[in-house]
Each structure stands twice: as structure tokens, then as C-alpha cells.
Amino acid sequence: KAGVTQTPRYLIKTRGQQVTLSCSPISGHRSVSWYQQTPGQGLQFLFEYFSETQRNKGNFPGRFSGRQFSNSRSEMNVSTLELGDSALYLCASSFTKRGPDTEAFFGQGTRLTVV
Amino acid sequence: QKEVEQNSGPLSVPEGAIASLNCTYSDRGSQSFFWYRQYSGKSPELIMFIYSNGDKEDGRFTAQLNKASQYVSLLIRDSQPSDSATYLCAGPPGGNNRKLIWGLGTSLAVNP
Numbered sequence: 001k002a003g004v005t006q007t008p009r010y011l012i013k014t015r016g017q018q019v020t021l022s023c024s025p026i027s028g029h030r031s032v033s034w035y036q037q038t039p040g041q042g043l044q045f046l047f048e049y050f051s052e053t054q055r056n057k058g059n060f061p062g063r064f065s066g067r068q069f070s071n072s073r074s075e076m077n078v079s080t081l082e083l084g085d086s087a088l089y090l091c092a093s094s095f096t097k098r099g100p101d102t103e104a105f106f107g108q109g110t111r112l113t114v115v
Numbered sequence: 116q117k118e119v120e121q122n123s124g125p126l127s128v129p130e131g132a133i134a135s136l137n138c139t140y141s142d143r144g145s146q147s148f149f150w151y152r153q154y155s156g157k158s159p160e161l162i163m164f165i166y167s168n169g170d171k172e173d174g175r176f177t178a179q180l181n182k183a184s185q186y187v188s189l190l191i192r193d194s195q196p197s198d199s200a201t202y203l204c205a206g207p208p209g210g211n212n213r214k215l216i217w218g219l220g221t222s223l224a225v226n227p
Contacts, residue, residue, distance in 0.1 A: 033215075042219035043159075043203065056214040090158055103149055104215060106158040
């Protein structure tokens with residue numbers, strides 16, 4: 001069974017540009033969450049999508065957006081990049097069942113560097 | 116603000132010893148917790164999850180949950196150098212909100 005796939009693995013962008021990251025969840029998983037990870041802040045939740053709808057959102061500016069397609073694949077977009085957006089962006093998929101608690105399986109991440 | 120807190124470490128133990136990692140949480144409604152391991156430059160991987168008060172054992176790993184005291188711990192017996200990593204604790208808020216809240220992680224170094 002294939003795991004969570006994120007593309008690209010590495011990106012270098014300049015300030016002001018925009019970037020789109022992609023995540024394909026584990027087959028059968030309908031929930032996709034996005035996280036930003038930096039050494040000082042740890043894992044910061046960006047948003048979660050379930051069945052093409054944003055179900056939860058973290059405390060990030062509107063420059064960060066996402067969407068989910070009918071096949072559960074998800075993309076996140078960051079516009080007007082800033083130096084502080086340099087981070088590891090992780091996608092996690094979950095098989096959501098009844099009940100509030102579901103473990104997440106992570107992709108390998110996209111390392112974004114803004115110069 | 117609902118939080119999950121961990122001692123950042125680094126925690127250093129000799130090979131073969133027991134490593135004890137702790138996590139406290141603020142939301143009494145949290146029903147379950149997850150322990151993830153993250154090697155440097157890699158993504159987090161799930162080690163264990165625990166729903167009930169008490170201990171849950173899986174090989175060399177034991178998770179302990181104490182809801183009254185609002186802490187969860189992970190014990191690693193017979194620590195190996197390959198256990199050297201950052202360990203992340205995560206728990207959801209109470210209710211049906213599935214958004215995991217993460218601690219910043221504890222760095223563990225197992226010395227040969």
C-alpha cells in the first residue's frame with residue numbers, strides 16, 4: 001500500500017513569488033492535513049480537508065490556502081512568499097472513522113526555501 | 116489556548132537504559148494521545164497511541180496515560196542508538212474536533 005506522497009521534495013523560491021505543493025494521501029484516506037514545521041515553532045497546523053471541504057484551519061494568514069480534489073489529493077498554495085515561510089511543509093492523511101481520534105500518517109514533506 | 120507541552124531536552128541516556136519522555140496537556144477533554152518519532156530530516160512516524168488510563172505496551176515501548184493528572188509518557192526500554200530522534204506528543208482537543216495539537220518534541224540521544 002503506497003504511503004503519503006508529497007511533491008516536490010525541495011523548492012527554492014524568491015520573495016514575492018507563489019508556490020503550490022501537492023499531497024496524495026494513502027488510498028482510502030479522506031482526510032488531509034497540512035503542517036508547517038520549523039526548528040523554533042515545531043509542527044504548526046495549517047488546515048485540514050475532508051471530502052473536498054476545509055474542516056479545520058490554523059492561525060496562518062490568508063496567503064496560505066489549500067484545496068482538496070474529489071480523489072482526496074490536496075494542494076496548498078502560498079502567495080507572496082516571505083523569508084519566514086521557509087520551512088518543511090508536511091502533509092498527513094487519516095482514515096476518518098466515527099469518533100474524534102484518528103492517527104495521522106505523514107508524507108516525506110516539501111522543504112521550501114525562500115531567498 | 117489548548118496546549119501540549121514537552122520538555123525539549125536534549126535527553127541523553129546510555130545504551131541499554133530506560134528513556135522516559137513526558138508530555139502534559141491542558142485540555143481535560145482530550146481522550147487520546149499519539150507518540151511520534153522524527154529522525155533528523157525525516158517526517159514524523161507514528162509509534163503508539165493510547166486512549167485509556169494506564170499503560171499500553173508495544174515491544175520496547177510503553178505509553179502511560181494519566182487523565183487525572185493530565186500527563187502522558189513514553190518509556191523506551193533497552194534504548195538503542197537507533198532510538199536517537201525527536202519524540203513528538205500529540206493529542207486532539209475534546210469533542211469531535213480532529214485537529215491534533217502537537218508538543219514541540221523532546222530530543223533523545225542514546226549514547227553507545
